[in-house]
Amino acid sequence: VNADDFRTLYAYNTWANRRVLEACRALDPSTFSRPTSGSFGSIKETLSHIAWAEWLWLERWQHRSPKKASLPEASDLPSIERIMGETARGQQSFVAQLSDERLSERISYLNIKDERWEYTLGQMLQHVVNHSTYHRGQVVTLLRQAGANAVSTDYLLYFDEQ
């Protein structure tokens, strides 16, 4: 895994998020916000969780440790799309300047509970894509349950579409 591989992974992540957001536009707002599947949250909550995590980690890569109060508003689909769009642009310019050497750089940050953690930039970059992929799988299942069109965000499909 080198800097180029992360540029590819982030282009994939942006593409997959966009496909999921497009599928969500077809839902009516009440379906989008309705809690589903037992104790599991709504499509909106799962998507805002993805959006906030990506936003937060982009800040941490740049040596900032925002607190919960600074999280951008994600109360509906347009605001979630806005966060994801701005974060994707930030991620793209961050990985565009990434070098292989920087992947081993250790970055220390305070999480939202004010605990100090430290990881390499490479670990953080991989973590964010995995986290978003994990929860995108859930959003797609919830979309299917809501009767919306299933959307594929498969990595290999992404390659075929390029």
Next chain:
Amino acid sequence: MRPTERLLDQLNRSFGGEAWHGPALRNLLDGVTDEQAKSHPVRGAHSILELVVHVGNWNDAIARRIEGTVVESSEVDDWADVSTIAWKAAVEKLERAQSRLSDAVARLGTEELEQPVAGTKRSKFSEIAGVLQHAVYHSGQIALLKKAL
């Protein structure tokens, strides 16, 4: 950490180790009964058994591709008929596929990662990154199904 070690670390963490994105796949399957695995708690969605067989079949196919065998996507049993597959057997098959995949990646040299996979234009790195994202994606779905049981 060499690039292949980093990929291997990701594969191991996402399957049975300390994943950061959520529970690792193998850990999610602990305590799931045969009956639960076969049920469809979310309307229109696959069962846990179907997802485990699906991930196992793809992990095995990608492991064979990394080993140098040409495996066409059409040869892979994408969504298998699971009516005759026992839950325990499906989990064991997934474990074997994961182990084969890790072994295949461990044997790769750094320079081989950018070389194409037999029969495709994709690099070995893309194939491994792809199968990792695939398993993580379905792990999220299994976690959701467990909550819906």
